[in-house]
Amino acid sequence: SQQGEEDPQALSIQEGENATMNCSYKTSINNLQWYRQNSGRGLVHLILIRSNEREKHSGRLRVTLDTSKKSSSLLITASRAADTASYFCATTDSWGKLQFGAGTQVVVTP
Amino acid sequence: KAGVTQTPRYLIKTRGQQVTLSCSPISGHRSVSWYQQTPGQGLQFLFEYFSETQRNKGNFPGRFSGRQFSNSRSEMNVSTLELGDSALYLCASSLEDSEGYNEQFFGPGTRLTVL
Numbered sequence: 035s036q037q038g039e040e041d042p043q044a045l046s047i048q049e050g051e052n053a054t055m056n057c058s059y060k061t062s063i064n065n066l067q068w069y070r071q072n073s074g075r076g077l078v079h080l081i082l083i084r085s086n087e088r089e090k091h092s093g094r095l096r097v098t099l100d101t102s103k104k105s106s107s108l109l110i111t112a113s114r115a116a117d118t119a120s121y122f123c124a125t126t127d128s129w130g131k132l133q134f135g136a137g138t139q140v141v142v143t144p
Numbered sequence: 145k146a147g148v149t150q151t152p153r154y155l156i157k158t159r160g161q162q163v164t165l166s167c168s169p170i171s172g173h174r175s176v177s178w179y180q181q182t183p184g185q186g187l188q189f190l191f192e193y194f195s196e197t198q199r200n201k202g203n204f205p206g207r208f209s210g211r212q213f214s215n216s217r218s219e220m221n222v223s224t225l226e227l228g229d230s231a232l233y234l235c236a237s238s239l240e241d242s243e244g245y246n247e248q249f250f251g252p253g254t255r256l257t258v259l
Contacts (some may be wrong), residue, residue, distance in 0.1 A: 067247065076148070076234060076250035122187065124248075131200045132177065132248060134187035 040123060044139040053110040055138040057123030058103075064126045066099055068108050070119045071137070077122065080108075113142045146170070148251035150235050157255045160255075162223040165254045169216050169237030175199075176218040177208060177248065181232040191234075193218055230258045 041056045057066070065084045069077040082101045083090045083106065092099045096109040110117055118139045127133070149168045157163050169176050177200075178190040189202040193212035210220040216237070222229055232255050236248035 069248075069250075072251075074232060074255070076252045077236075077248070079247050079249065082247055126246060131189060131192070131202075132246065133189060134179075136186045 040121070040135045040138040041103050042138060042143070043136070046141045046143065047113055049111055049142055049144050051142075053113050053117070053140055053142070055121055055140070056108045057108070057118055057135055059106075059123075059125045059135075060104065061125075061127060063101075066097075066106050067124045067126070067132075068095075068097060068106075069122045069124060069134075071122065072119045080121075099131050110140075113140075115144050118142045148204070148237050148249050148253035150233075150254050152254060153252065154255045154257075156259060157225050158259050159225055159227060161225050162221065163225060163256060164166055164219055164221045165233055165235075165256075167218045167220075167235030167237075167251060169235075171241070173237035173239045173249070174216055174244065175238045175240060176212055176216060177236045178218070178220050179234040179236065181234060182230070187234075190220065193235070209236070210231060225258045227258050229256065231256060237242075 039058050047053050066085050067082045068080040071077045081092045081096050081097050094111045099106045118141050120139050122134045122137045124134045151166045175194045177192040181187045191210050192200040196212045207223045212218045232253045234250055234253045236250045238246040238248050240246050
């Protein structure tokens with residue numbers, strides 16, 4: 035079974051708009067990571083947020099973490115067509131196992 | 145540094161056969177993890193190897209096995225293939241820091257089709 039659940043499953047926006055996706059998880063975590071996958075290829079690490087952090091930025095990405103609600107959000111600002119991809123959250127449990135959510139498919143149209 | 149490489153990239157097998165997939169991690173990375181990705185089940189963790197030892201294991205049957213060599217290269221084997229084993233198999237390596245944070249670097253995957 036998967037630890038994280040992303041919401042929404044799919045998102046379609048226009049270039050320049052912001053994209054927000056959420057991830058909820060079930061058990062306590064050491065950290066939470068976000069990855070991007072372009073159409074059937076390998077995943078690319080985007081950002082890692084530790085369990086004692088609440089917010090983190092990387093370029094046009096902003097990640098928040100609320101451990102009391104067991105949820106995280108990923109915001110992509112000023113989206114571009116190249117941001118079209120599937121986005122996954124992944125949690126690391128106390129054993130070091132990385133478990134991925136089902137992913138959010140994002141389509142950015144010019 | 146070269147990234148994670150996986151061979152072969154594509155593979156077609158028939159039911160009942162066995163298959164071996166190979167993964168070369170980034171130089172210096174000692175942890176190698178394997179994942180299975182299917183449209184129905186998403187990304188599922190198979191197992192992780194660290195310094196030639198299996199450190200973590202997902203919920204897959206014993207037909208799925210793996211190993212890691214002294215140079216950190218890893219192989220996974222699937223015996224008695226079933227149609228449901230058709231998937232993208234992803235390998236990832238990581239360099240654990242002193243606090244155990246494990247950013248995963250993924251290879252391009254091996255697309256296995258079982259007929």
